[in-house]
Amino acid sequence: MSTTEAEHREEEDAPAGEDEDTGAQVAPIVKLEEVTVSTGEEEEDPILDLKAKLYRFDKDGNQWKERGAGTVKFLKHKVTGKVRLLMRQSKTLKICANHLLVPAMTVQEHAGNEKSCVWHARDFADGELKDEFFCIRFASIENSKKFMETFQEVAESQNQEENKDASAAASLLENLSVEGKTDAEKKDEEKPESKTVSEESSSGKENTNTEKKTEEPASSA
Numbered sequence: 429m430s431t432t433e434a435e436h437r438e439e440e441d442a443p444a445g446e447d448e449d450t451g452a453q454v455a456p457i458v459k460l461e462e463v464t465v466s467t468g469e470e471e472e473d474p475i476l477d478l479k480a481k482l483y484r485f486d487k488d489g490n491q492w493k494e495r496g497a498g499t500v501k502f503l504k505h506k507v508t509g510k511v512r513l514l515m516r517q518s519k520t521l522k523i524c525a526n527h528l529l530v531p532a533m534t535v536q537e538h539a540g541n542e543k544s545c546v547w548h549a550r551d552f553a554d555g556e557l558k559d560e561f562f563c564i565r566f567a568s569i570e571n572s573k574k575f576m577e578t579f580q581e582v583a584e585s586q587n588q589e590e591n592k593d594a595s596a597a598a599s600l601l602e603n604l605s606v607e608g609k610t611d612a613e614k615k616d617e618e619k620p621e622s623k624t625v626s627e628e629s630s631s632g633k634e635n636t637n638t639e640k641k642t643e644e645p646a647s648s649a
Contacts, residue, residue, distance in 0.1 A: 472503035475511065476578045478571050482515055482524045485561040492563060496524035500564065500575070502582060511582045513549070525562060527551045531587035535579040542569045545576050 482495040496517040504511045515525040527549040538544035544565040551560040566572045 469503055469514070471507065472505050472512075475502040475504055475582065476575065477501050478566065478575060479518075480515075480564050480566045480571070480575075483563040483565070485563070495562075496522065498524065500525070502529070502578060511586060523553045525549075525551055525560075526553045527560075529579065529582045529586060531583055533579075533583050535576050537572070537576070538563055538565075541565070543567070543572045545572055547579070 478500055479498070480500050481497040482500070483492045484495045485491075486493045496515070498516050498518040498521075500513065500515040502511055503514055511529045513525055513527055513529060514523070516523055533547060533549060535545050535547040538546050544563055546561065546563045548559065548561055550557050551562075552558075564575065566575065
């Protein structure tokens with residue numbers, strides 16, 4: 429074997445060295461921009477956050493149907509103070525229930541199951557208001573009781589909020605009526621003054637005419 433062939437074979441049999449850093453920078457083919465996703469909950473504070481499974485009563489089939497398993501929340505709006513119940517499925521985040529808690533609503537334990545409770549609501553989960561009968565089941569009795577207690581407390585607090593709003597609206601109407609009366613009184617006060625001015629002008633004209641009539645006979649004599 430010649431020396432040249434031996435050197436060539438040694439080069440082929442030599443182990444490959446580690447990849448060397450050439451310092452070259454490769455720009456990404458597609459640049460992904462950061463996108464802010466709005467959940468609709470940015471202006472609300474969570475009051476309650478529990479994992480549960482939700483059911484909806486199907487009137488046509490006369491049976492309970494599973495609506496989804498996930499997290500149920502009570503969210504209070506930072507400005508209006510209104511509270512809504514919101515529940516999403518854990519994997520898809522699809523909305524299972526979405527409705528306001530109002531004073532007329534009540535919740536009670538499901539018959540024969542201390543981990544479940546039921547209530548009626550005007551729900552908006554499907555994009556339109558529907559009368560729904562819900563049943564929610566928790567993993568423990570403690571969570572079920574906590575849900576019902578918070579539910580009732582919120583409903584009662586919403587009643588107080590409505591009374592405050594009604595009082596504020598009544599006081600606003602009263603202020604408007606008082607201002608309206610004041611404006612009307614001002615107009616009534618201004619009307620006699622205008623009449624007096626017109627009467628003075630008319631009386632002035634009558635006096636002038638009388639003087640002219642009095643002077644005419646004197647000139648003719």
